[in-house]
Amino acid sequence: MNRTASIKDVANHASVAVGTVSNVLNYPDRVSQRTKDRVLKAIDELGFVRNDAARQLRAGHSRTIGLIVLDVGNPFFTSVVRAAEDAAALHGSAVLLGDSGHDAGREANYIDLFQEQRVQGLLISPVGDVTERLDLLRERGVPTVLVDRLADEAKFSSVAVDDDAGGYLAARHLLDTGRRRLAFVGGPTSIRQVADRLQGAQRAVKEEADATLEVLESEGQTVLAGRSVGNMLVERGRENLPDGIFCANDLLALGVMQSLTMTHTYRIPDDVALIGYDDIDFAVSAVVPLSSIRQPTEALGRTAIELLAEEVESQNPTHRAVVFTPELVVRQSTGTSSAG
Amino acid sequence: MNRTASIKDVANHASVAVGTVSNVLNYPDRVSQRTKDRVLKAIDELGFVRNDAARQLRAGHSRTIGLIVLDVGNPFFTSVVRAAEDAAALHGSAVLLGDSGHDAGREANYIDLFQEQRVQGLLISPVGDVTERLDLLRERGVPTVLVDRLADEAKFSSVAVDDDAGGYLAARHLLDTGRRRLAFVGGPTSIRQVADRLQGAQRAVKEEADATLEVLESEGQTVLAGRSVGNMLVERGRENLPDGIFCANDLLALGVMQSLTMTHTYRIPDDVALIGYDDIDFAVSAVVPLSSIRQPTEALGRTAIELLAEEVESQNPTHRAVVFTPELVVRQSTGTSSAG
DNA sequence: TCGTACCAATGAAACGATTCAAACTTTGGC
DNA sequence: GCCAAAGTTTGAATCGTTTCATTGGTACGA
Numbered sequence: 001m002n003r004t005a006s007i008k009d010v011a012n013h014a015s016v017a018v019g020t021v022s023n024v025l026n027y028p029d030r031v032s033q034r035t036k037d038r039v040l041k042a043i044d045e046l047g048f049v050r051n052d053a054a055r056q057l058r059a060g061h062s063r064t065i066g067l068i069v070l071d072v073g074n075p076f077f078t079s080v081v082r083a084a085e086d087a088a089a090l091h092g093s094a095v096l097l098g099d100s101g102h103d104a105g106r107e108a109n110y111i112d113l114f115q116e117q118r119v120q121g122l123l124i125s126p127v128g129d130v131t132e133r134l135d136l137l138r139e140r141g142v143p144t145v146l147v148d149r150l151a152d153e154a155k156f157s158s159v160a161v162d163d164d165a166g167g168y169l170a171a172r173h174l175l176d177t178g179r180r181r182l183a184f185v186g187g188p189t190s191i192r193q194v195a196d197r198l199q200g201a202q203r204a205v206k207e208e209a210d211a212t213l214e215v216l217e218s219e220g221q222t223v224l225a226g227r228s229v230g231n232m233l234v235e236r237g238r239e240n241l242p243d244g245i246f247c248a249n250d251l252l253a254l255g256v257m258q259s260l261t262m263t264h265t266y267r268i269p270d271d272v273a274l275i276g277y278d279d280i281d282f283a284v285s286a287v288v289p290l291s292s293i294r295q296p297t298e299a300l301g302r303t304a305i306e307l308l309a310e311e312v313e314s315q316n317p318t319h320r321a322v323v324f325t326p327e328l329v330v331r332q333s334t335g336t337s338s339a340g
Numbered sequence: 341m342n343r344t345a346s347i348k349d350v351a352n353h354a355s356v357a358v359g360t361v362s363n364v365l366n367y368p369d370r371v372s373q374r375t376k377d378r379v380l381k382a383i384d385e386l387g388f389v390r391n392d393a394a395r396q397l398r399a400g401h402s403r404t405i406g407l408i409v410l411d412v413g414n415p416f417f418t419s420v421v422r423a424a425e426d427a428a429a430l431h432g433s434a435v436l437l438g439d440s441g442h443d444a445g446r447e448a449n450y451i452d453l454f455q456e457q458r459v460q461g462l463l464i465s466p467v468g469d470v471t472e473r474l475d476l477l478r479e480r481g482v483p484t485v486l487v488d489r490l491a492d493e494a495k496f497s498s499v500a501v502d503d504d505a506g507g508y509l510a511a512r513h514l515l516d517t518g519r520r521r522l523a524f525v526g527g528p529t530s531i532r533q534v535a536d537r538l539q540g541a542q543r544a545v546k547e548e549a550d551a552t553l554e555v556l557e558s559e560g561q562t563v564l565a566g567r568s569v570g571n572m573l574v575e576r577g578r579e580n581l582p583d584g585i586f587c588a589n590d591l592l593a594l595g596v597m598q599s600l601t602m603t604h605t606y607r608i609p610d611d612v613a614l615i616g617y618d619d620i621d622f623a624v625s626a627v628v629p630l631s632s633i634r635q636p637t638e639a640l641g642r643t644a645i646e647l648l649a650e651e652v653e654s655q656n657p658t659h660r661a662v663v664f665t666p667e668l669v670v671r672q673s674t675g676t677s678s679a680g
Numbered sequence: 681t682c683g684t685a686c687c688a689a690t691g692a693a694a695c696g697a698t699t700c701a702a703a704c705t706t707t708g709g710c
Numbered sequence: 711g712c713c714a715a716a717g718t719t720t721g722a723a724t725c726g727t728t729t730c731a732t733t734g735g736t737a738c739g740a
Binding site for chain 2: 004047049050051052053054056057062072073075078081082085089094096097098099101109112113115116117118136139140141222223224227255258261262264282285287
């Protein structure tokens with residue numbers, strides 16, 4: 001077999017017109033059972049596969065949606081992607097995935113590629129400030145939904161998670177379990193997520209007259225950064241130790257946990273309660289299973305697709321910004337002091 | 341602006357023929373500087389973006405390569421993807437990424453989608469046994485390279501990593517640092533990777549007359565599975581403890597490490613050396629930085645693209661199977677007994 | 681028997697690029 | 711000033727679908 005079969009080959013083989021073959025594929029109800037059978041048989045025998053380029057060219061629109069994330073390795077995005085794919089499948093669309101890796105150049109490449117492919121629309125978790133590029137997309141009429149980033153509602157729809165609420169949730173949980181001398185670990189605070197989570201925590205702490213919140217700025221958001229903050233706490237000694245620690249993400253929390261438990265100086269949660277953020281897979285299998293704040297990633301992905309579908313279907317551009325509230329996951333690291 | 345500009349609009353706007361616009365885009369050398377400038381200006385003013393569907397339809401082939409992996413969340417695949425994207429970019433192609441999530445249905449959907457898109461070729465890390473489906477692809481003339489899976493060289497090219505060599509490397513390292521009573525942790529051994537790594541380890545142990553290798557089968561490849569094996573070891577007591585442990589992956593090793601160090605009964609590497617496999621990000625930030633076997637994921641991704649390019653360019657199907665040897669990464673967990 | 685619906689099937693036109701033979705223009709040698 | 715060669719530009723044909731006005735056939739009621 002030399003060339004892949006075309007719809008014309010199928011038509012000849014089944015002794016029908018090309019339009020009929022097309023109808024079998026797109027509007028089966030318009031075709032009688034008898035000819036439908038013949039055509040399907042011919043398709044099977046010739047191994048015909050629809051040429052999407054031709055279909056798209058004629059139909060004027062594709063069946064694909066572009067999705068550009070900052071890092072496919074990040075479980076947060078992995079989960080969003082999975083949900084988006086499933087939701088898109090329900091709409092009969094497929095997702096083309098691009099990984100910008102926080103690199104503006106790669107992101108630009110993907111935007112160009114997806115434009116050339118004439119995707120139905122674009123879901124993007126943008127690198128830094130790309131207002132100009134996104135404005136261009138808007139002018140070109142490519143419906144776009146921002147993921148994990150709030151947008152000017154006059155211009156774009158967006159889905160995001162309320163980090164302030166997440167911070168509040170974490171701190172409130174520590175307070176509810178009787179902790180009063182809290183510490184926040186995270187940094188740099190120039191990162192919006194970190195700042196918002198801190199702000200939420202502060203809001204919760206203000207509700208309790210006798211509660212305090214100390215901010216321990218970390219150098220980055222890694223296990224090692226967490227461990228060095230933890231080591232510092234160990235050195236400060238027992239009387240200066242907070243009784244509840246909220247870390248801006250789980251990696252930091254795992255690092256802090258390593259420092260505090262490695263030396264066997266302190267016990268979690270008896271001496272100090274610990275809560276992280278993101279609920280990564282490792283949280284549950286830490287030495288002391290880690291309480292955390294879980295982001296509704298499936299809902300994010302699903303809703304992003306739905307917002308995009310809205311934009312695609314309706315002509316007049318009414319944008320919506322959907323904000324989700326994260327969820328508290330309680331594990332042993334913030335259990336009520338069990339040692340008694 | 342209603343409709344996106346076509347090449348014809350550009351031609352009108354610049355007062356040239358459509359063929360000239362096409363030449364500007366594809367063969368700039370054939371066009372004089374003067375008209376090139378005029379055309380580029382028109383392209384800019386109209387915001388023209390090439391319609392890839394039309395180009396592909398006429399040109400007969402696309403500029404995209406399909407890549408289907410088992411799990412984008414797995415750092416192994418993330419790294420392969422990244423390398424493949426970069427290598428493809430050098431060839432002027434873009435990678436469309438599909439995540440089968442170990443699900444044959446999703447995999448089939450992506451294969452269909454990519455066929456309809458008429459990708460240049462397919463890189464796939466297949467779910468289970470898909471010989472039939474892949475044979476179909478071969479008949480249809482879609483060049484295919486298997487990733488992380490050896491293939492019948494008469495049919496497909498493939499890239500893979502030599503797990504036997506990796507197992508040998510790990511065990512040999514333990515032996516070289518003076519350990520003699522080794523243990524292998526992993527399971528189920530029905531997984532090819534696990535079996536091969538074990539086999540390699542056994543080969544190394546046979547080289548030393550006084551060395552032994554005990555197999556501790558785990559239930560899965562998770563931190564928790566590792567921890568339960570570790571707890572079992574702790575209970576066995578010091579005299580029955582191996583002095584070197586090789587885990588089939590890093591998660592298991594981290595679990596074993598938790599058990600052994602949590603109780604402060606044993607010290608790593610003084611009482612027992614520990615080495616994992618995969619060199620995940622967490623390995624370096626474990627309580628005791630974990631030695632591991634690193635797979636050459638970048639080389640895998642790059643080579644897969646190159647093999648595919650070979651198949652696309654040459655007509656006669658000569659397939660190659662490229663096998664890479666993994667690399668030993670020494671960290672503290674197998675350091676020579678420093679406590680002395 | 682005729683007229684009217686209705687249902688199926690037809691096939692030419694269109695989508696927007698690339699390709700390529702042909703037409704046109706410029707250059708340089710004599 | 712003429713001619714050939716080299717360099718540019720042209721525009722019709724083509725890729726494989728979808729779309730849709732039109733045709734052919736059948737059934738039913740008058």
